Amino acid sequence: MRADAVPEQPLLHLDALWIQVAGTRCNLACTHCFVSCGPDVDRLGLLGRAQVRERVAEARPLGVREFYFTGGEPFLHPELLEILADTLAVGPCTVLTNGTLFTDARIQRLARLSAESRYALELRVSLDGERAADHDAFRGPGSFERTLDGLRRCAAAGLLPIVTVTRHGDDDPLAFAERVAAMLRAAGLPRPRLKLLPLFRLGRADAGAPETLAGLTDFDPTRLQCSGCRAVSSAGVHVCPLLVDEPAGRMGDRLADALVPFPVSHSACVTCWVSGVTCANV
Amino acid sequence: MPAPSAGTRLAVFGGVYANHRALRAVLDDARARGAARTFCLGDLGGFGPHPDRAIETLREAGVPSVRGNLDGTVGHDRPDCACGYCDPRDLHFSQRSFDYAVARTSPVHKAWLRDLPERITLTIAGRRLLLCHGSPRRVNEFLWESTCSDDFLEWLCDDSGADVILCSHTGLHWWRTLPSGRQVINAGALGRPANDGRAIAWYAELEIGGGIGVSFRPVPYDHEALAREMEAEGLPAEFIATIRTGWWTTCLENMPARERARGRF
Numbered sequence: 134m135r136a137d138a139v140p141e142q143p144l145l146h147l148d149a150l151w152i153q154v155a156g157t158r159c160n161l162a163c164t165h166c167f168v169s170c171g172p173d174v175d176r177l178g179l180l181g182r183a184q185v186r187e188r189v190a191e192a193r194p195l196g197v198r199e200f201y202f203t204g205g206e207p208f209l210h211p212e213l214l215e216i217l218a219d220t221l222a223v224g225p226c227t228v229l230t231n232g233t234l235f236t237d238a239r240i241q242r243l244a245r246l247s248a249e250s251r252y253a254l255e256l257r258v259s260l261d262g263e264r265a266a267d268h269d270a271f272r273g274p275g276s277f278e279r280t281l282d283g284l285r286r287c288a289a290a291g292l293l294p295i296v297t298v299t300r301h302g303d304d305d306p307l308a309f310a311e312r313v314a315a316m317l318r319a320a321g322l323p324r325p326r327l328k329l330l331p332l333f334r335l336g337r338a339d340a341g342a343p344e345t346l347a348g349l350t351d352f353d354p355t356r357l358q359c360s361g362c363r364a365v366s367s368a369g370v371h372v373c374p375l376l377v378d379e380p381a382g383r384m385g386d387r388l389a390d391a392l393v394p395f396p397v398s399h400s401a402c403v404t405c406w407v408s409g410v411t412c413a414n415v
Numbered sequence: 416m417p418a419p420s421a422g423t424r425l426a427v428f429g430g431v432y433a434n435h436r437a438l439r440a441v442l443d444d445a446r447a448r449g450a451a452r453t454f455c456l457g458d459l460g461g462f463g464p465h466p467d468r469a470i471e472t473l474r475e476a477g478v479p480s481v482r483g484n485l486d487g488t489v490g491h492d493r494p495d496c497a498c499g500y501c502d503p504r505d506l507h508f509s510q511r512s513f514d515y516a517v518a519r520t521s522p523v524h525k526a527w528l529r530d531l532p533e534r535i536t537l538t539i540a541g542r543r544l545l546l547c548h549g550s551p552r553r554v555n556e557f558l559w560e561s562t563c564s565d566d567f568l569e570w571l572c573d574d575s576g577a578d579v580i581l582c583s584h585t586g587l588h589w590w591r592t593l594p595s596g597r598q599v600i601n602a603g604a605l606g607r608p609a610n611d612g613r614a615i616a617w618y619a620e621l622e623i624g625g626g627i628g629v630s631f632r633p634v635p636y637d638h639e640a641l642a643r644e645m646e647a648e649g650l651p652a653e654f655i656a657t658i659r660t661g662w663w664t665t666c667l668e669n670m671p672a673r674e675r676a677r678g679r680f
Contacts, residue, residue: 148567
């Protein structure tokens with residue numbers, strides 16, 4: 134490999150298919166959104182129920198293990214619950230949500246789907262830190278309390294959402310996790326589940342400093358999540374859920390076009406590499 | 416239709432986690448039930464007390480074992496267990512458990528652990544069985560019942576050339592017959608309870624003949640004596656509570672919602 138060459142990441146197996154079901158539509162407009170979504174943002178459109186079925190059908194012969202639904206805010210999609218019911222017949226599903234659109238009717242239907250499905254239905258709800266002030270600074274006034282309210286009502290219905298928390302600074306991870314868990318218990322979630330994430334550098338969160346993996350001599354082909362995932366949106370198939378809105382991340386129109394190795398040239402690839410983080414649940 | 420032939424009975428367990436008392440109880444049960452062969456799916460130490468005791472019991476009984484992630488990392492004195500946890504609290508407890516296992520496993524057993532094979536394959540009644548710790552492709556992959564699609568498990572069978580995959584690592588037992596007729600059996604853990612409020616040990620019993628019968632055998636053992644040994648060794652109170660109550664208190668954050676909801680914590 135040339136000293137300045139960017140490593141190419143092969144797709145070792147399609148473990149996770151990410152489905153950008155809500156496109157870039159979101160009820161919030163967070164300052165750090167890596168896909169820069171919002172109420173009036175429609176660069177990427179909704180994926181219809183038939184389109185999702187088609188994508189899932191393409192993934193099945195590849196031995197796909199699980200499905201992730203994201204956006205935008207998936208609960209803005211009018212067919213989300215039907216799409217989940219379709220997909221849960223094929224494999225486990227996770228919905229990544231800001232947790233502000235959990236109506237009681239939706240929660241009841243989610244609880245039923247979760248209880249009746251062969252496979253796990255996971256809800257992943259994002260919080261930016263343990264304090265309302267931090268979270269609301271990114272997501273708008275009152276959103277922390279709305280998210281906690283959604284989490285409480287999920288817990289009351291027997292659901293166990295995973296709370297994804299973005300960790301800022303150099304806080305000790307164990308102390309941070311214990312503080313967040315204690316905050317959630319005090320807020321009325323008796324059994325909080327946590328996933329910690331670092332802050333990513335792309336979209337509105339991109340600090341702008343270009344760094345690459347070019348010339349890396351100890352490239353480990355199992356470390357990056359793009360060894361095991363692809364993402365689909367209304368614009369086609371992308372290498373991973375972080376790069377759905379970056380031209381370099383688009384790999385083709387169909388999954389069959391996107392099975393080739395991917396040159397990991399984006400600054401987000403550096404964050405993935407350095408932190409070893411995955412967007413998957415674990 | 417021919418009468419079903421008498422099958423070959425196998426006993427398979429993984430995740431001993433230094434629970435030498437549960438191990439002896441399970442070996443006795445398998446022997447009493449006429450198991451023709453017994454296999455271990457790795458992770459001999461960690462969690463429980465005096466790791467050499469379980470290793471010696473297994474070696475004396477001549478039970479073949481594959482190498483779990485803990486066997487490799489303890490055997491090589493690596494810095495951490497490589498269990499694949501990502502939650503800080505799970506990492507904290509797995510590190511305490513791992514440091515104890517590294518400190519208390521004798522060099523001769525470490526050499527044995529690190530030389531264990533990554534997989535064992537055998538053919539019985541025309542079926543190819545593959546024994547591994549996590550999955551055929553990765554020693555620390557978690558194959559939970561609720562997060563493995565049929566399509567994925569079929570692919571694992573194709574990729575590894577197996578008709579029956581036997582694995583462990585998650586600590587919870589389950590099995591499934593796939594649409595192709597092939598099977599995936601997670602034997603769970605022998606040394607830790609199944610997070611169901613029963614302070615007992617579990618192993619998988621296979622009956623292989625015209626078809627394959629799978630059942631999981633619950634085996635009581637003197638868990639109170641084990642808990643007292645753990646106290647004397649200064650092991651974490653959280654681990655001891657699990658042995659006494661049958662509910663997991665740690666290593667919970669990798670567990671999917673479905674399995675987590677069945678537990679207490």
